[in-house]
Amino acid sequence: MHFASDNSGPAHPEVMESLLRANAGYAMPYGKSDLDAEAQGKLREVFEAPEAAVHFVATGTAANSIILATLCAPFETVFCSDVAHIHEDECNAPEFFSGGAKLTLVPHENGKITPEALRAVVSAEESRGVHGPQRGPVSITQASEKGTVYTLAEIRAISEVCREFGLPLHMDGARFANACARLGCTAAEMSWKSGVDALSFGGTKNGLMGVEAAVLFGPAKAWELELRRKRGAHLFSKNRYLSAQMLPYLSNDLWLHSAAKANERCAELTRGLSQIAGTRMAFQPEANILFAHLPRAVHKALHEAGAQYYLWSGELEGEDPREPLLARMVCDWSIPREKVAAFVDIARAADPG
Amino acid sequence: MHFASDNSGPAHPEVMESLLRANAGYAMPYGKSDLDAEAQGKLREVFEAPEAAVHFVATGTAANSIILATLCAPFETVFCSDVAHIHEDECNAPEFFSGGAKLTLVPHENGKITPEALRAVVSAEESRGVHGPQRGPVSITQASEKGTVYTLAEIRAISEVCREFGLPLHMDGARFANACARLGCTAAEMSWKSGVDALSFGGTKNGLMGVEAAVLFGPAKAWELELRRKRGAHLFSKNRYLSAQMLPYLSNDLWLHSAAKANERCAELTRGLSQIAGTRMAFQPEANILFAHLPRAVHKALHEAGAQYYLWSGELEGEDPREPLLARMVCDWSIPREKVAAFVDIARAADPG
């Protein structure tokens, strides 16, 4: 019952098979092999973006930081939500890669920023001329860190604010697949067709060992992106092993099917927990992440049964025992339906309500 | 006949098997799994360094840059050879990760720096007080970029210069294994026992898909190293896949056996080419890299036979046809003896002498 994170599970068998196949003979290094070209081409095809600059890196932080550094001058500021991964979980990597840019926080609603809040914050940054940071890119996370999903209309509305102020729009798509599966739209619709200029396209949380794609939909800064990847120490000599993961992932909709499975498990978990009297969802789960307020007895029972997930706030000991705990649970593509059911059963049995 | 680089060949079968084994079930992310601890422990054991800080990253540039940034303040300078990988092939990554430190070049002899040259350059940096950069770490490459190997006495002599000036000594060990196999010494002898304070321990060029270890032999800056790895976007969520490569590599001397094979192939290649009248070694090959001046006819024949290697200077067309070309050939652990023999046969047959 492992719900700690979608980076705890195994890689997909098709990915491992592809790796084994790629491990034969010799190949040009540094992304110049046929396999590299094939995987990049496949991503362009899936996104209907034949001109996109596409480069593979090994961590989401790398994808986000290298893209943002390419889009953001060091005297500018990135607009993002106050719970954005780039703000909370990357140990200043965006500030580092950009050479000292700032992050300006937009208060989130349900894990997402609204066009209104964005416009207010961007507007407020305007009056200081040379004294304040200049306005730089806007970054949104899809699916969000709170497990919610921007609708296409919401993305478009945000991109309109960006266009109004002449700012590029970046999407942190560590869980792009989960959001796309949820919306039932195409990859293009959820990205450049809705005004997204640059994308961190995640694979690691959805069945790869460790590959993300840094994508610029326009070709203007393609070479700079490559240089920043190299300078950022993310140009792999044996890049073919990244491509060997990304290629099957993008083929036959594996990325979408895997994400859909994770979303389904999360929906089952949501339904199960929602029927428990003392349990309450903190956000409406729309992808594969669930935040729930749990009665302490429920958490205790789950914990003793070996279930794994993070407490987001509260502690089992030493606090008001009537206060519920806030737990985050994440479903991986590989979680079996039975594990979800078993988890819910334990929770239900322990419910004091 | 693939001699372009030791990053063109496959990963070792034992490494792939270990990856498959690691791909079962769930594991704590971000380097907190049992497998991670085991692989780190194994490296400490191999190096007889129970207190060493050990972290895995995916590229040699990352290992070098993160270590150097940990050792070098931004107002200092790194002393390295004028053909060092950190100077020539990392697109300013050391300058980037360190926040703007300088690299001060020491003229190489046969790819290596001498204690005398180092002392002269370090001394010359002394007279400018606050105006010049301050002296920072010394970095040497073992085996060197020219295929030569520092003896233990040479390393110790350099470390004495470091100690004299109070400077830490870093070893870029992208081909540490090849050098260690050549010298027939222990890993500890070739590193901390000879005065090396920090090591980039390579795996990628010797049979891994993409793993290097960043090692600080003293524990003082262990936490800073971790933070700089994270900030440098090289903390893998699924770190277990790096550990799964490093563990078999370090077990049963696989790292040494693989390197020894590569060295042997290079020695065979050296012997074969040396018997060809017009061919001359540019440096004495001591590990798995060979630089040779080739007659144009020899290069032409090899090229037409599909042999792959880089020309370091000269071009086939448009130059004085009597001038030899300078070629670099690198042997991978996986190169079969027969391929080397076939290569030499072609070269010999084409020799105009």
Next chain:
Amino acid sequence: MHFASDNSGPAHPEVMESLLRANAGYAMPYGKSDLDAEAQGKLREVFEAPEAAVHFVATGTAANSIILATLCAPFETVFCSDVAHIHEDECNAPEFFSGGAKLTLVPHENGKITPEALRAVVSAEESRGVHGPQRGPVSITQASEKGTVYTLAEIRAISEVCREFGLPLHMDGARFANACARLGCTAAEMSWKSGVDALSFGGTKNGLMGVEAAVLFGPAKAWELELRRKRGAHLFSKNRYLSAQMLPYLSNDLWLHSAAKANERCAELTRGLSQIAGTRMAFQPEANILFAHLPRAVHKALHEAGAQYYLWSGELEGEDPREPLLARMVCDWSIPREKVAAFVDIARAADPG
């Protein structure tokens, strides 16, 4: 009637005379002249801090950024108020000089941060281990950007939070003199005796042409501070001209007397405006800055009379005419009492109430 800023007025005549005196003959450059030593010594004497590292720079942004870079590793975050000058008005200079550190904002109350708010924000930054930025220095502004002044007890309470978490405390003292004059305490009491570790000691806003002192009360990082000043391009070759300003400033309490005059003018302005029906102070003015909500008719009359100050929000045209405007007025040491009286007279005459 110039109330736009305390950086609009002239330098004090004693300062100009000192400059003229200093402009005779030859002096060692780069801060090595007798005059430099004398001015540094004078500052140490005034602060009763014989071991303090003291260096002069030309802008407040330089003093803040060089100090913060010395105190804050690039993977750390600086805690400051959400209206701090270092956050709003330095175009990312602290992020730049620190190599990419973050600023974490503490909500202000009346321009100041409270120990409670600081503790809450610092505590919240604790749970992410290597993923979040590490806790770095705390920076407070005295007098604050809103014209309020921390009491000694308030500074001490903040420094206790710092000590609890092991964080250094920086004071942006661009208007240190105004605050010190207000509190009637010694420079030492308002700084290191209350737990302040580092100080940007302002002169430019209080009668100098352009000199601030970067002060570390402990000697541990004195040399690093010098190197960061040089690397930050703020080591003046003709440093004697900075010292020639600072020396008379610190002599015979000129700094305090000038600040006291500015404070008095501001108090007169406050009293005058407070008697006008529609006018309301946004913050309680305690030094030489005043924020007032003005009826539009009052602003219009002042504007037409040529009075200069900044509107902080609202515009004369195109808004609800019943809404008051928010204006900031700053008194310089040189503002004559008559100008304040004239200003108040115009405002009173225009008051619609």
Next chain:
Amino acid sequence: MHFASDNSGPAHPEVMESLLRANAGYAMPYGKSDLDAEAQGKLREVFEAPEAAVHFVATGTAANSIILATLCAPFETVFCSDVAHIHEDECNAPEFFSGGAKLTLVPHENGKITPEALRAVVSAEESRGVHGPQRGPVSITQASEKGTVYTLAEIRAISEVCREFGLPLHMDGARFANACARLGCTAAEMSWKSGVDALSFGGTKNGLMGVEAAVLFGPAKAWELELRRKRGAHLFSKNRYLSAQMLPYLSNDLWLHSAAKANERCAELTRGLSQIAGTRMAFQPEANILFAHLPRAVHKALHEAGAQYYLWSGELEGEDPREPLLARMVCDWSIPREKVAAFVDIARAADPG
């Protein structure tokens, strides 16, 4: 007898008078006063460059670093001589301001780089694609650090190499005035008319207290230059005091007359020392700097007479007494002719030859 540096002497009386005049009444801060506009306009007029971006900073390191950061991406390298001030004397400031760019050294001849040497070094930087740094700006120092002066033809020849490779040309003109006076050409001829794109125009070494101009002759990056100045902590609130120095300096050719005087004193010094048997010029002095090999007895006598200059190599004690010492002498605009004569007399009297 103060020949240590041209930053040891006083500011010109006209400059001080201008400062006193500027110190009346109130002025808009941050470079928005009438005086600021006047001084910027004057510089554009002197350079016949009505579109130039012109900003004043307080140190030469600031001018160089802010300009180079504007011209050089962090993944590029600056080409400069191996004795360039930006390489040797700025404590990594160019690396810092540029976000980690590299400096690639071109061997100097008589303190200057030749078009041939530049072309060779720039060409050698070409073969590494994404692995090496990309080619960035070329920077030359006029007059050079060795006291020599590029002819207009030499500057043009270098700018042709720049144009060939598409690289911008920066001139470190800390002693621009001395070189211009030497050549007897116009400021425009020695800069943009000869292909210079950006200029650090020095004032501090030629009679100002501390002002340099950062000049971009093309307007394309004017706003970025301003932002980098602010972020680099060199936007003065009381900028009028910089302008008040620069305005008289540029009026009535004061800058040229002062430099010509310094050059004349240096020529007298050169003539005088050249007549001494054991003394030999290390470089041909063409501006106001002189490097001379001095017999030890001569140095001893000068030293005992209180003459001030730097020994560039050698020490009075503990070396082979027959070896001459290398001394650098610099003439300031303010050095009286009699002091030069007295200096020469002492030297001549002590000459053992």
